[in-house]
Structure formats: C-alpha cells, structure tokens
Amino acid sequence: MCDVRCAGSWKLEAGTEGVNVKSYRVAVIAGDGIGREVIPVGIDVIQKAATGSCALEFVEFPWGCEFYRRHRRMMDVDGLETLQGFDAIYLGAIGDPAVPDHVSVWELILPIRQRFDQYVNLRPMRLLPGVRSPLAGRAPADIDMICVRENSEGEYSGVGGRLHAGTQHEVAEQTSVFTRRGVERIAKFGFELASRRPRKLLASATKSNAMQHTMVLWDEALEAVAKEYGSVSWRKYHVDALAARMITDPASLDVIVASNLFGDILTDLGAAVSGSLGVAPGANINPERAYPSMFEPIHGSAPDIAGKGIANPIGAIWAGALMLDHLGATTAHDRMVSAIERVLAEDGPRTPDLGGRATTKEVASAILQTL
Numbered sequence: 001m002c003d004v005r006c007a008g009s010w011k012l013e014a015g016t017e018g019v020n021v022k023s024y025r026v027a028v029i030a031g032d033g034i035g036r037e038v039i040p041v042g043i044d045v046i047q048k049a050a051t052g053s054c055a056l057e058f059v060e061f062p063w064g065c066e067f068y069r070r071h072r073r074m075m076d077v078d079g080l081e082t083l084q085g086f087d088a089i090y091l092g093a094i095g096d097p098a099v100p101d102h103v104s105v106w107e108l109i110l111p112i113r114q115r116f117d118q119y120v121n122l123r124p125m126r127l128l129p130g131v132r133s134p135l136a137g138r139a140p141a142d143i144d145m146i147c148v149r150e151n152s153e154g155e156y157s158g159v160g161g162r163l164h165a166g167t168q169h170e171v172a173e174q175t176s177v178f179t180r181r182g183v184e185r186i187a188k189f190g191f192e193l194a195s196r197r198p199r200k201l202l203a204s205a206t207k208s209n210a211m212q213h214t215m216v217l218w219d220e221a222l223e224a225v226a227k228e229y230g231s232v233s234w235r236k237y238h239v240d241a242l243a244a245r246m247i248t249d250p251a252s253l254d255v256i257v258a259s260n261l262f263g264d265i266l267t268d269l270g271a272a273v274s275g276s277l278g279v280a281p282g283a284n285i286n287p288e289r290a291y292p293s294m295f296e297p298i299h300g301s302a303p304d305i306a307g308k309g310i311a312n313p314i315g316a317i318w319a320g321a322l323m324l325d326h327l328g329a330t331t332a333h334d335r336m337v338s339a340i341e342r343v344l345a346e347d348g349p350r351t352p353d354l355g356g357r358a359t360t361k362e363v364a365s366a367i368l369q370t371l
Helices: 035-050 064-071 079-083 099-115 180-196 214-226 239-248 260-273 314-325 330-345 362-371
Strands: 009-011 021-033 054-060 088-093 120-126 146-149 154-163 170-179 199-208 233-238 255-258 283-284 294-296
Touching: 021 035, 035 054, 035 088, 035 314, 035 330, 035 362, 054 170, 064 099, 088 314, 099 154, 120 260, 146 180, 146 260, 180 199, 180 214, 180 255, 199 214, 199 239, 199 260, 214 233, 233 239, 233 314, 239 260, 255 260, 283 314, 294 314, 314 330, 314 362, 330 362
Parallel strands: 021 054, 021 088, 088 294, 146 255, 199 233, 199 255
Antiparallel strands: 009 021, 120 146, 120 283, 154 170, 283 294
C-alpha cells in the first residue's frame, strides 16, 4: 500500500460521484519503436481498470532516440528533476539502430534507475493460460517464477574506462561494484516476497566459484539474510546451472534473486520459456517510496516490426497492472491480469509472436472488452 509520499491528492473521479478516490500523476515515456504502439493502448486499459479505484493523470514526454537525434541528448537537461515530481513512470521502450545502445541506455534508463534508487527490478515469468511454451508438455503450473533483480549497482555500475583507444595497446575495463548494503536489501526483498508466496522457495544466482570477490560477498550476504526467514527454503545455484534448470525443471523454481547482469539475462530466458518476450512485464521499484518507481514491458524497441501495428501489448498492459498494484490499487491490478488471462485462455486474438495474426489494437481491445 502507498505511504504519504505516493498518496497523491484526493480527487473526485468522473463516474464515481460520492466516492473519494486517490489521484496520481504518471510520467509517460513511450520512447522508441514499438514503445509508441503499446503504451497508448496500455494507458487505455489502465484507465478503464482504475475506474473507481484511483484517478490517473498521464503526462507524456517525447524523450528517446528521436529526441537524441534532434538535441544530442536522450532527455531534457532537467529531466530527472521533472520526473521526481511524479508518482510513477510508465516507459515503453528505448533504442534505435541510429543511436548506439550504450548511449541510449546510459543516458535515460540507467540514470532513472540509479537516481531514483529503483534498486528492485521485479519481473514475473509465468506461462499464462492458453499460451504454448517452447518447452514441450509444460502447463501454467509448471512455469510460475518471479525474478528479484538487483537494479542499482553490480555489473551495471558504470565504473571503468578505456585507454589508448584505437591503438594496438587499447585497454577496456568494466568494474562490478557490489556493496553489502546493496546485496542485503535486495536479498531481504526477495525473502520477504518468497515468504508471502505459497511455495516459500528462493533461488540465489551466483558465480562465486569464479568471481572470488563480488560473488563471495553476494553469497555471504544472502546467507546472513536467510537466517531471518526460517520459513523460506532457499538454495544457491551457479548462474549457468540455474539457467539450465529454468529449461529442464522450471517447476522447481519460484523466487529468483540475482545480480544486475545475471537477472537481466535470466529474465529474458524466463520470458522466452513463458511463450514470448512480448508478454513479460517489469517493475523498477524504490520500495521506500522516496522516489517514483518505473514500469515497463521488458521487450525492446523491436525496430524490425515497429510501425507494423503487430507488437504484443500484453507486456505493457501487465506492467501497467504492476504500477497500479504499487500505487495501492490492488483490485485494479487483479482485474487487468485476470482480463489478460481470460483473453488468452479463451482463444482470443493473438499477435504473431504468439502464433496469431491480430494487431496490437485488436488484442488491447479484447482485453478492454473483457474488463
């Protein structure tokens, strides 16, 4: 539930006469490629689901790679200060072949995550009813995982540099930065989540056999935190073995806690075994709510299909549901997820990534109608 920081103002929403609902301001960055296609329909679904629960004001910002080509920066100079005044951020996708990925990521996505201390990257990985997994014979009960990815330090800390560029003596260094505080707080979030789920099961992704400093600290911190959660059964896996287990026995996994890089890779794998990256949502969360959290589908900008109107909107819609849940509108979240499940389970329209021929708008319309 929301605390005072994210509670917003009280406002009477149209259609809810006599009922006080909370009001929230959401910054929208549709971004690039298919982000511009899935975010508008996502907003439509969010607004309908939120009716009676909360009032939402969406404010759009034209930031992204097209903005960069015009201004040589990914967002306004005071973009972070502007975003800090919002209750949440709804992001589509960032990336364009004309702009190097390390520029687009390091000038927009990672600054937001780090400045706003969004140290939890939460990514559900579920096989939804009616969706076929590439793993033969798997049912929804067999694939129901959620990754708690450390999102503010680790391998994506940005520490490093290059020397003697363009010569035979060129040197590049990228340093992973792990702090005990950073590892302990992501571990606590993961154990708390696992303690509330039916199976009370947690897996830690490590590579301490080869990374004798950072990952040994990771293991030690996880073990220390685990002592506070006796009800949770946990085990550490080398990340390569964990990736293999996600393929061979996904039913044995529930909550996964991973570092920035490991979580990034494992969640793409998890989305793939769940049927498509197009259905997978992500939440970049500041649990203390001192700053706005950011919600996005995990797929990229997909320039190969951008503009064709066939991008899967489910990941963006589900990310919007996570946003409502974070803002305290849990019933609206449940309605959205239920609508997604019903459309897929009842053989509703599907985009090409799920084997169908439907458009982005047709899938979103079916979810709206189900709501």
